[in-house]
Amino acid sequence: MKMLKWLQFEFLFTASIVCANICRLNGMVSCGDRHKLIYENAMLLVELVKLSTGSSLVTCLLEGPSGSGKTALAATVGIDSGFPFVKFVSAETMIGLDEQTKCARIVKVFEDASKYSxxxxxxxxxxxxxxxxxxxxxxxxxxxxxxxxLLKQRPPEGMKLLVIGTTSKVSFMRSVGVCSAFSFTYHVPALKTDEVKEVLEQLNVFTEDDVHAAAEALNDMPIKKLYMLLEMAAQGERGGAAEAIPAGREKIKIAHFYDCLQDIVH
Known part of the structure; x- marks a missing residue:
């Protein structure tokens, strides 16, 4: 029986890791002190759930512009928590369902969560x-x-639950009373120039001479949009550099990068 429970734990934890990694396909790179602090605060909430004798339910809202990395951050917290149950609830998983069925699916996730410590x-x-x-x-x-x-419903005795929400429309969420249901709220911002430069240096897709110029052009850029832009530019002017640039054999040409940037902006 103990072996069966352990195998069930291993399967669910592995499935959770796969799901979370799907939600952060580009992995995680360091984006500077602001994003590092948000991650550290979120991980403190994980520790609060683990160690507190009085907080069986902790709720956290990550808000910020579309593409700023909220989902990837939430996925990373789920992976790094080591919790046996990590489950995503998203609109993509419920396409075509009516309201009542969607509600039933969401309730089922919380019921499943309540079975784990x-x-x-x-x-x-x-x-x-x-x-x-x-x-x-x-x-x-x-x-x-x-x-x-569900955000007010405490799990059964002996069980601990962390709920992380993400939104790009915090004003609307506030107007309908959803924000007040979360105990903690963290703003996940778009990247400033120095943060973009830090990301670009880690990805190593520009020459040293071009990194600063590229970063200057990308101030206030959400990281998801940054990745999309770099993927476009990595195709090369004639589409022949798609593999060479990520492999480090070639670098993105700054003139071609500016052309791709104009396409995205306009």
Whole structure:
């Protein structure tokens, strides 16, 4: 019986790691002190869940511009926590389902989490989970109420739960009362010039002479958009450098990089 429980733990933890890694396909690079502090604060919450005798439920909201790395950060916290249960809840996993079925799926995740001594539930892209409309204050009140109830519901005795939410529309979340359901909120910003330079130096896709110029052009750039831009530029002017640049055999030409940047901006 003990061996069976251990195998179940190993399978679930491995599946959680695979899921979390899918949500951070580009891995994690150092983005400077601001992002490092957010990660450290989130990991302190992991420790709070592990060690506290009074906090069986801890909730944290990561908010910031679209593409700023909130999902990847949440995934990294889930991986580094070592918790046996780490589960993502996202709109992508519930395409085509009606409101009631979506609510039932979300409730099931929290019920599954309550069976483990330590667990993390990541509510990714909350505005999409709530079916937030682009025009007007339209959203699913049923899903919203379900989430609010779950965010207040403490796990069974002896069980600990960390809930991490992510959103790019913090003002809307505040207006519908979702923000107040989270105990901690951290802003995940776009990258400033010095932070972009740190990322580019780690990726090593520009010559030393071009790194600073590239970073200067990318101030206030969300890291997801940065990766997309670099992937475009890595194709080369004629598409022949797609493998050579990531492998380090060639570097992105700064003129071609500027052309790609113009395409994204416009």
């Amino acid at each position: 330590f667990s993390i539930v990541i509510l990714d892209d909350l505005e999409r989970l709530l079916e937030c409309a682009a025009v007007g204050p339209q959203f699913s009140e049923l899903i919203s109420q379900t989430l609010l109830d």
